[in-house]
């Protein structure tokens with residue numbers, strides 16, 4: 115009898131599930147950044163708004179990359195549902211605090227995928243996920259740099275917010 | 287024309303309400319459930335199995351209105367389209383999950399045996 119499962123896909127179910135979850139996390143991240151971009155835009159932070167729009171697009175690409183990997187490997191990619199995301203923020207600074215928290219959560223999720231790949235001997239997926247490891251290293255560094263700038267530039271001084279908006283948008 | 291004995295060796299799972307087998311000629315899974323025969327490529331089978339498992343049976347049980355007595359279960363490419371009662375959904379689940387179990391087991395065995403042969 116033929117092994118129909120193995121000939122149709124190189125992903126075992128557990129890996130397929132965790133990749134679909136990762137796709138959803140990336141897609142959610144894209145929406146979170148989009149909401150941040152809108153908030154920044156309507157509060158006058160034009161430069162960081164553009165920066166966040168760009169982040170939103172990047173996350174969308176991360177999402178598509180996993181999504182297509184699943185189908186390329188013969189798996190079943192499930193279009194993620196779109197949940198509500200935070201639309202309002204208490205302050206300019208809070209936006210970047212939450213952004214960093216999000217990036218840390220994404221890094222942890224990626225580490226879990228890799229741990230699962232190792233447990234299941236799926237080295238192809240592990241190799242694929244290594245791109246995300248490098249990407250997260252950059253993302254976390256950039257998010258942390260934004261908060262660092264809040265320490266360096268006093269947002270309550272005359273042109274503080276204006277300067278922060280400019281400097282943060284230059285990160286990366 | 288496949289022999290009957292050939293067919294029976296490829297039976298994947300059998301319950302009181304139906305059985306399933308694998309057709310190596312067409313690379314498909316054939317499900318015979320309460321006299322409805324439908325055939326699936328592996329992906330469509332997996333999607334069908336997940337769909338049946340995702341039916342919210344508890345919700346159907348607690349909902350006393352007539353519309354919750356049965357639910358239309360349809361698959362991709364319209365291999366299967368029937369109004370199933372709660373009881374039938376549970377029976378179909380048993381058949382599909384059993385089938386999936388055999389497929390997994392077979393795949394695992396193939397994997398292990400190949401490794402040992404090399």
Ligand SMILES: [Fe+2]
Nearest residue numbers: 140173176220
């Ligand atoms: Fe990402």
